[in-house]
Amino acid sequence: MLIKNPRIFKQVLWHLLLLAMIFITLYPLVFMVSASFKTNVELFSSGLHILPSSPTLVNFNAVFSKHPVVSFILNSLVIASIVTIAKVITSVLTSYALVFMDLKYKEVIFYIFTLTMFVPFSVIMIPNYLTINKLGLMNKLVGVALPQLADAMGIFRIRQAMRQIPKSLVESARIEKVNHFTTLLRIVIPLVRSSIVAMSIIFFINSWNEFIWPMLILKSREKSTVTIALHYFLNSEGGSAWGSSMALATIATIVPLFLYLISQRQIISTFLQSGLKE
């Protein structure tokens, strides 16, 4: 036996297990990127070879020439931006009121918000569809954005971050006769900045990734988002769409990947705080 020390032997076993899990986690992504650079001939013959033998941009060219990919991306960006900005503002205001203001039934209000997280999408899908239709927002980007704002995750997380702020900081501002809005802007927001950054990125990515709702609202191809455009590659069952569908999937992954790379630390630490300890 090479490894005599049982402590080290155990460590090696755990790391082997974890590396296997890492392989399962990353293989599909590597497969996607690599497939997007393979020719169709190679795709069906390459078997288990991971890397493309002669990388080609054929698939990307095909996607860009057959579909208005730039408008897909713009549409996604517009919707995700609206959703992110609106959700950050509403979550911050709500969290501040729920943590620092004199308000009866704060706990009850918060509890109701968290309960709404568990309302299944299927319940509000048809009524919201009818509402958006009535508001004349069908096939409009705003119509996709609006219902996404009713999401309590931001309130849940940002409230949690605000609760970590020592009450005395806000109370001393009160004694100095600083009004609530100034307290929020000058004291509270700077202190929970990293949570707000993490949540905005999560909001943006979630909205970027949204599939069901945009698919119901956006009927025309020009209004499509990147994510729902992936759907177009499925109708031509099997065959030639493999490479180009992977190319578009790769494009759809770039934004979340980039945002995650720049903010990975904040995002992970925001979710590490379980928020269950009172």
Add this chain to the structure above:
Amino acid sequence: MNIFRGLKKFQYKKFEPLLYLFPVIIIYAIFMVWPIIHNIYLSTLQWNMVSPNKVFVGLRNFQTIFKDPQFPLILQNTVIYVLIMLVLNFVIPYLIAYILAQLIRSGNHFYRSIFFFPSLLSLAVASIIFMWLLTPLGGPLTELLKIVGIKAPNWFNTPYYVLVALSIITAWRCFGFNLIIFIGAILDVPDELIQAAKIEKASDWLIFWRIVRPLTSSAALYVFIITFVFGLQYVFTPIHMLTVGGPNQHSSNLVYIVYQFGFKFFQSGQASAYALVSMVMFLIIIIIQKIVDRRVFYAN
């Protein structure tokens, strides 16, 4: 005059919190509360969502869906989805989180940042990747199984296999999120408790079962619920992209069937009735969670 100003000030002070809550209240009223009520109303109608002709039918939609021969199948699929997801997205991340947080000496940050990443991908992307990973026409898994001498099934076209395949897609995408919640909870367990047990020669498993698990039971309940409630919703996208509920409704569940009745069969009444059934089911689960949660131990 003074009194008047005083009154105004008093009222502003009282209403200021409501001002902060106002935007969120409006949004929730229109896109959360009203739809729930609206859904209940819709479940009592026979309507195709377009025609001006709405017929009030009372509870007949519920009768129809309960008598519908596909109802037991949908229920069965839902249960199977939940069971698979509980293994893949509850049990396994719980154990892996324990390994990451307590058993390994280094690499925790590296592993968790990679495991988390798929949680930020669209389920549509995940679906399309796995469609090709699993395709019987030269997909890598098919090739791999061929080497071992197993003929790969046509995953998305075979009853039961389809549930496994779709669950795996959803689990792959959601695993990291649950893992991070578990890691956070396990890191909150005071180190000395685990050290005290180590000195007593308790095995890693025993420390998990007798100390870590009871002290993280609250987080575990939370993950249990989100796996249950969100898992059934997340699987919607893979279903819609890859099988549209087929073969023969063998991959539809209580959430997807609402879409099918609403937007494929244009029967908003039965769709809403299905939606209500799932909401009641989730509500029961959450109430049970609250009762159990009150009984489980809190670390503080």
Add this chain to the structure above:
Amino acid sequence: MKSIDFVNVHKSYGHVEVINGLNLNIPSGIRLVLLGPSGCGKTTILRMISGLESITAGDLFMGGKKVNDVEPGDRNVSMVFQNYALYPHMTIEDNILFGMQVAKVDKKDQQERLYWALNILELTPYIKRYPKELSGGQRQRVALCRALVKKAPYLLLDEPLSNLDAQLRTNARAELIKIHEVYSPTFVYVTHDQVEAMTIGHQIVVLNKGVIQQLDSPDAIYKMPKNVFVAKFIGSPSMNIIEVIIDGHDMILDNTRIKIPPYWIELVGNRTKVKFGIRPEHVVLNNSRGDKQLKIGYTENHGNRKCYSFAVGKDQLMATSDPDETISNVIYMNIPWDKVHFFDSDTDENIGYPSKLKNEETNE
């Protein structure tokens, strides 16, 4: 055979070395106290014994057996943690039984040992309670109880009394000694409190920055500190240490010449400067005559005694006296030469004690 031996042990975290070549022998069955300021490495040493902390280099022997790579559970130690580490989700009974359940001790035996330990610590009425339902002192006793039932040959305690208030500590100290005497394990106790160290330890190790400053009995540590650090760390108020110039048979203390007895001069040798140490309680004050005239800076009344502070050149000198003694503003200090200490100016090491005094010491 329950001795513990550190042989040239090193411990570092990344590039930071906390223990640098530790050599320490802890004889079987004694109460040894590791004493030092925070960050001195005392807890690290304790945790290396428990196995919770690995050692970077060197060897650790327990009972004559090398244990460098032995898991904590296989070292046969009990440990009492600073914040007790009671399992909050288990009753007191389960907390105490946990270790025996893990070790699969026979059920009947478990119960016997449980009640035996509970009786010693007077905890029997509380067995069905949860830790959060107990007071700090009771929790501390549960932690002791949990260590006691195991009857392990090594009992490690990491500042077990630091979370108790002053009144409870006195009782708890007595309790700790009682427990040690029940089965005489090798007892290693970490603290930063010198009173605890003095009352509990057979032997005290004074540590600073990961290095042993002195290993001795409490008495020797107080009477013959090996260096300036130990001299200042032990005793309250701490020892006065003032640099003086040696000129022939005299020392010059802030412009005052004081004659030194010849047996001290022998030891001072050819040094021209030394550090002179005297404990505040040993300074003899006299209203009319003495070795040096002093002016009182400020006075503190401690109830049982009074502390005076005097300016001596740039240094402060402290002295204590009976509170009822009346003392004038200008006063004389007398030096009792059998109670002073001299330290080398450069190395801070004690230059030693005249053999005349040492003999008196042993005769006492």
